[in-house]
Amino acid sequence: METHWLSFDGVVMPFVPGERVLGGGGTDFQNVVDYAEGRLEVDGHAFDARPDAVIMVTDGYAPHVTLADPDRWIWLITDNGDTWPETRTPPMACHRVTTGDR
Numbered sequence: 001m002e003t004h005w006l007s008f009d010g011v012v013m014p015f016v017p018g019e020r021v022l023g024g025g026g027t028d029f030q031n032v033v034d035y036a037e038g039r040l041e042v043d044g045h046a047f048d049a050r051p052d053a054v055i056m057v058t059d060g061y062a063p064h065v066t067l068a069d070p071d072r073w074i075w076l077i078t079d080n081g082d083t084w085p086e087t088r089t090p091p092m093a094c095h096r097v098t099t100g101d102r
Contacts, residue, residue: 056075073093074095
């Protein structure tokens with residue numbers, strides 16, 4: 001099994017678990033979709049295989065996207081986030097997660 005760890009805001013940024021993950025706002029889900037579906041290079045590398053699953057941890061607030069394989073996407077939505085993935089047609093797996101910021 002191969003795992004790609006990515007953070008994103010306005011761009012997709014690969015990282016290694018344990019590294020500090022930075023973000024600057026301007027969240028754009030389309031960048032992650034384009035990378036996962038093989039249409040975007042990041043650091044000179046394109047994702048060349050269809051992923052078994054894409055797990056997104058997000059507050060959900062960004063322009064909504066249309067996916068080629070919505071069944072492969074799992075959305076973990078943080079406290080008070082926008083759960084649009086579960087209300088689209090067809091609905092995607094969408095779960096609420098607690099971040100500990102309370």
